[in-house]
Amino acid sequence: MLKLETKKLAKYFGRRKVFENIDICLRAGQSLALVGCNGSGKTTLLKTIIGLIYPSKGEVTYSENGQKLEFGQYRDSLSFVAPYFSLYEPLTATENLRFFAKVCGCKLMLEKLNELLSQVGLDGRGDDSVSSYSTGMKQRLKYAVALLKKPKILLIDEPGTNLDESGKEMVVNILDSIRKESIIIIATNEPKEYELADGICQLDS
Amino acid sequence: MIWKFLIYLSMTAVIILAFVTTSPMSPASASGDSEVYRIFYFHVPQAWVAAIAFLIAVFFSVRFLQTKNIDYDIKASTACRLGLLFSILATITGSIFARMTWGEFWNWSEIREVSIFILLLIYGGYFTFRSAVSDEYTRAAFSAVMSILFGVAGIFLIFILPRVYPVFSLHPNDSIIDESGVITMGSTVALIFALSLVSFTALFLWIYKISVDINLSARYRAGER
Amino acid sequence: MESVNWTAKVLAVTGKDITSEFRTRFAVNAIVMFALVTLTVVSFALGVLSPSGEIMAAMFWIILFFAAMSGLAQTFIKEEESGTALILKLSCPGTIIFFGKFLFNLLLLIVLAVLIVPLFIVLLNSSAENWAVFIIGLLLGIIGLAGATTIIAAIVSKASIKGALFTVLSFPILMPLLAAVIEITKTAFIGGTFGDISAPIQMLIAYDVVMITLSVMLFDFVWRY
Numbered sequence: 001m002l003k004l005e006t007k008k009l010a011k012y013f014g015r016r017k018v019f020e021n022i023d024i025c026l027r028a029g030q031s032l033a034l035v036g037c038n039g040s041g042k043t044t045l046l047k048t049i050i051g052l053i054y055p056s057k058g059e060v061t062y063s064e065n066g067q068k069l070e071f072g073q074y075r076d077s078l079s080f081v082a083p084y085f086s087l088y089e090p091l092t093a094t095e096n097l098r099f100f101a102k103v104c105g106c107k108l109m110l111e112k113l114n115e116l117l118s119q120v121g122l123d124g125r126g127d128d129s130v131s132s133y134s135t136g137m138k139q140r141l142k143y144a145v146a147l148l149k150k151p152k153i154l155l156i157d158e159p160g161t162n163l164d165e166s167g168k169e170m171v172v173n174i175l176d177s178i179r180k181e182s183i184i185i186i187a188t189n190e191p192k193e194y195e196l197a198d199g200i201c202q203l204d205s
Numbered sequence: 206m207i208w209k210f211l212i213y214l215s216m217t218a219v220i221i222l223a224f225v226t227t228s229p230m231s232p233a234s235a236s237g238d239s240e241v242y243r244i245f246y247f248h249v250p251q252a253w254v255a256a257i258a259f260l261i262a263v264f265f266s267v268r269f270l271q272t273k274n275i276d277y278d279i280k281a282s283t284a285c286r287l288g289l290l291f292s293i294l295a296t297i298t299g300s301i302f303a304r305m306t307w308g309e310f311w312n313w314s315e316i317r318e319v320s321i322f323i324l325l326l327i328y329g330g331y332f333t334f335r336s337a338v339s340d341e342y343t344r345a346a347f348s349a350v351m352s353i354l355f356g357v358a359g360i361f362l363i364f365i366l367p368r369v370y371p372v373f374s375l376h377p378n379d380s381i382i383d384e385s386g387v388i389t390m391g392s393t394v395a396l397i398f399a400l401s402l403v404s405f406t407a408l409f410l411w412i413y414k415i416s417v418d419i420n421l422s423a424r425y426r427a428g429e430r
Numbered sequence: 431m432e433s434v435n436w437t438a439k440v441l442a443v444t445g446k447d448i449t450s451e452f453r454t455r456f457a458v459n460a461i462v463m464f465a466l467v468t469l470t471v472v473s474f475a476l477g478v479l480s481p482s483g484e485i486m487a488a489m490f491w492i493i494l495f496f497a498a499m500s501g502l503a504q505t506f507i508k509e510e511e512s513g514t515a516l517i518l519k520l521s522c523p524g525t526i527i528f529f530g531k532f533l534f535n536l537l538l539l540i541v542l543a544v545l546i547v548p549l550f551i552v553l554l555n556s557s558a559e560n561w562a563v564f565i566i567g568l569l570l571g572i573i574g575l576a577g578a579t580t581i582i583a584a585i586v587s588k589a590s591i592k593g594a595l596f597t598v599l600s601f602p603i604l605m606p607l608l609a610a611v612i613e614i615t616k617t618a619f620i621g622g623t624f625g626d627i628s629a630p631i632q633m634l635i636a637y638d639v640v641m642i643t644l645s646v647m648l649f650d651f652v653w654r655y
Contacts, residue, residue, distance in 0.1 A: 013340075052519065052654075054273065054342040071654070072523055080520055086513035088446065090453040095446075102442040103522045105435055129453075145517065270651055323602050330598040337589040347585045350648045354581070354603055357644055361606035365633055 001028050002077065002152040003063050004049070004183055010057035011044055018044050019203055020057070028152065031175075031184035033194050036203035042187035043082075045203065046157055049185065050080060076104060079151035081142045083161040089131040093122060093141055096130060100145050108148070120144045121170055135162040143174060153183040159193055172196065212411055215404040219246065222397045241305040244298050246397060250405035251295035255324065258288030258409065263356040266349035276421060278345035281352060282335065283416045287409060289328040296321050320363060327355045439522060443530025447505055448537070456508060457538060461501030465546050468493045473553040483619030486556040491571075491612050493550075495604070496597075497542055502535050502579050503596040506587035515587075524650040528580060532642075535576040535583075543568055559621030567614035567627075570634045574607040577642040584652045603641075610634040 003026070010020035018041040026032060034042045047053040049060055051071045062069040087096045094113060101108035117123045120140040130138060139162045146154060154175075160168050175184060175196055186196055194200060223246040262284040269277035299321065300310045312318060331351060338344040451458060472489055481489075509515040518527065547568075551557045558564035579600050586596045610630040617627045624631075 050520070052516070075520060075523075078520065080517070082516075084513065085516040087517065088450060088514055089512065090450045091446070095449065099442055099446050100517075100521055103439050103526070105439070105522075142517075270648075323605060326598070327602045330595070330602065333591075333598060334585075334589060334595060337591050337595060343588060346651050346654075347588070350581070350585065350652055351599065353648060354578075354641075354644065357640060358603040358606060361633070361637060361640075365606070365636075 001065065002074070002183060003027050004153065005061045005063070006049065006058065007061070008058035009045075009048065009055050009060065011041070011048055011053065012056045022058070022201070024049075024201065026183045026185070028183055029180055031179065031186075031197040031199070033197035033200045034185065034187040034203060035189065035194065035200050037189055040203040042189075042203060043084075043157055046080075046082075046155055046185065046187050050078065050155060074153070076149065077152035078155070079146035079149050079153070080155045080157075081139075081146050081159070082157035083139065084157075085142075087130055087138065087141055087145065090129060092127050092129050093117065093133075093144075094126040096141065097126075097144060097148065101148050104149055106148055106150075116144045116147060119147070119170075119174070121166060136164060136167055139163055140167060140170065143170070147174065151178070151182060153185070154178060156184075156186045158188055158190075159186050159196065160188075160190060208407070208411060212404065212407050215400060216408065219397065219401045219404050223247070223401070226393055226397065241302055244302045246401045248295060248298040248302060249398070250402045251291050251298060252321070253402060254405050254409045255288050255291040255295055255321075257406065258284045258291060258413075259324075259356070259359070261413075262288065263352050266352040269345055269349045273342075275341060275345055275424070278341075278348065279420045279424065280417055282348060283413065283420055285328060285331055285352070287413055287416065289325070289332070291409065292321060292324050292328060296325065323362060324359070327359070331355070436526065439526045440529045440533065443522075443527060444533040444537075447531070447534040450508075451534075457501045457504035458541065460504060461497050461538060461542050462545060464500040465493055465497035465542055466549070468496060469546065469549055469553060476554065480555060483556065483559070483621075484616045486554060487615035487619045488612050489554070490546075490550060490615060491608060493546065494539075494542070494571075495575075495608065497546075498539060498575055498579070499597045499600060500593075501538060502576070503583040503586055503592060505531050505534055506583045507592055510587040519653060524653040525646055527653060528646055528649045531583075532576055532580045535580055536572065539572045539576055543572060556619070558615075558618040560618045560623065563622065563624060563627065564615060564618035566631070567611055567618060567634075570631070570638060571607060571611035571614075574611075574634065574638040574641060575604065577638055577645060578603050578607065581645040581649055581652060584649065606637055607634065610637065 004024065005026075006022055006024045008020075009022035009024075011018040012020075022045065024032065034045055036042055044053060048055050051060065062074040088099070091099070094117075097113055097116065098108060113126070114123065117126050120143050122137060122140055122144065125133075125137065130141065133141065156171075159171050163171065178184070184197060186193065188194070188196075223243050262281045265277045265281035265284065269275075269281065299318065303312065303318070304310045331348065334351065335344055335348055338347060472493065506515075509518060579596075582596060582599050582603065586592050586599065589595055610633050613630045614627045614634070617623075
């Protein structure tokens with residue numbers, strides 16, 4: 001059972017306080033929405049929880065059955081979706097998925113690949129290069145990459161960005177399918193998306 | 206407080222003695238005005254301090270990577286700053302000596318001159334790099350890694366390279382190192398040199414401690430703790 | 431099972447870069463064009479002069495070094511600039527990325543060498559007397575070039591003035607390599623034997639091993655942030 005805990009987490013950029021005194025405790029099956037207006041530090045907090053940004057104060061602890069996990073250990077069970085990173089544009093969707101599967105160490109069979117593509121609504125477009133995709137399709141592909149790992153913790157920054165109605169429905173379906181066994185953290189300022197999580201953490205600027 | 210006075214005293218003594226006693230080079234074996242060799246009392250300790258500063262920087266770099274404590278990064282970068290200062294001083298005094306004895310300020314085939322130039326390049330790159338990164342931790346981590354890489358490359362350059370190649374050196378080795386490679390100096394010369402070495406080192410450590418304290422408290426005041 | 435997976439992962443990274451490169455040709459273009467232009471300028475400038483083999487050996491490495499500087503950082507800079515670095519960091523351990531990128535840079539340099547050597551012979555009318563020595567020196571030099579600069583490329587990709595910084599930081603670190611490799615190539619050009627260069631070769635091998643090992647150990651500190 002994966003457990004995520006933060007204690008008095010704080011981040012400052014120079015004199016500017018981004019967030020402070022963040023205490024979170026989440027176990028498998030629980031979910032949290034980080035909420036706040038633009039500039040309130042949601043993205044920074046998300047990245048700090050993942051381990052890509054080093055906190056100024058406090059700590060983030062991942063543990064499984066009481067055993068503390070280092071970044072290298074929980075990385076394989078962690079997936080992240082956000083609008084501000086990209087996948088490999090010169091490669092096709094299939095090549096991207098194959099690459100990430102290989103590099104994460106998960107076996108990707110052909111049926112699984114097609115299944116993933118249709119789960120995110122991209123069936124038939126697997127052999128097109130990502131540079132030809134619309135932003136909505138690129139976002140869908142990111143969800144496909146996220147699902148490759150069968151993540152025990154899924155973090156999403158602005159889940160509905162670039163997505164149309166069917167895309168947003170896809171997100172709900174994906175979250176529902178992993179909700180029971182995984183931790184979900186989303187950062188959003190769309191009130192409709194608050195329902196995607198059990199609890200809310202409000203950040204003020 | 207007492208240290209400050211001791212340093213003042215010994216430095217003054219060194220400066221006076223350097224000029225009052227006989228020059229460390231006897232006119233017979235010198236190639237040039239023997240008075241110039243007095244610079245030996247200052248140039249060598251400066252180069253020595255520059256090297257020590259760099260070693261200190263590498264040490265604190267390793268400590269930072271082990272503990273992720275930004276204080277170590279401040280200690281390392283302060284050491285580099287002072288190391289740069291003393292390297293510049295050593296280059297200047299060395300250049301003066303070069304001009305007086307061999308007629309030119311700079312000579313690319315002199316291995317030690319090349320080494321100090323590389324050291325200046327390293328420090329230059331180090332500080333350019335630090336100003337190009339905005340996040341504290343990234344800057345600290347990268348600076349630490351670079352210091353270690355520079356240190357290892359430096360070891361290759363200073364120790365291993367000269368052994369591999371026949372080294373062309375203008376530096377006066379024959380003056381203080383006789384045929385069997387043992388350093389021999391007149392006892393007054395040795396005394397003054399030792400005093401200078403100790404004084405420069407103490408001066409460096411004193412400036413270093415004050416600088417580190419200033420930089421650490423500047424960081425605390427900026428509210429990052 | 432695990433160790434097989436490890437190599438497969440490394441090759442996946444290299445393969446991905448090669449496929450990407452094939453379709454966009456960023457790095458290859460930069461390196462090859464730079465080398466061709468430099469070669470042409472040198473050839474033009476030398477005109478009817480035919481300098482000694484020793485000078486030509488140095489010229490060869492000058493061209494190779496600067497061409498390398500123009501292109502070896504691309505593999506990391508491209509990841510940063512196209513926004514793919516983040517997902518890559520979350521996908522696999524740093525060592526796999528390091529070796530994947532190292533192999534890619536190595537391949538880039540091999541392509542460069544294969545192109546440049548014949549052109550060098552033809553345009554500059556200069557050739558190695560002892561090919562075995564030349565090839566060995568070239569190979570070891572390229573391995574060291576790629577090995578030492580991969581981690582620097584990763585560091586530079588997050589700074590703001592990437593290109594110039596890469597050269598400034600790489601040069602001091604590559605100095606021992608350049609000194610050794612130019613010496614070996616000089617010997618090759620004037621027809622020396624392996625016996626003449628046993629010392630530089632040993633140093634070069636030591637350098638390659640040390641720098642790659644050090645880079646692997648330090649890479650995670652750079653890649654995490």
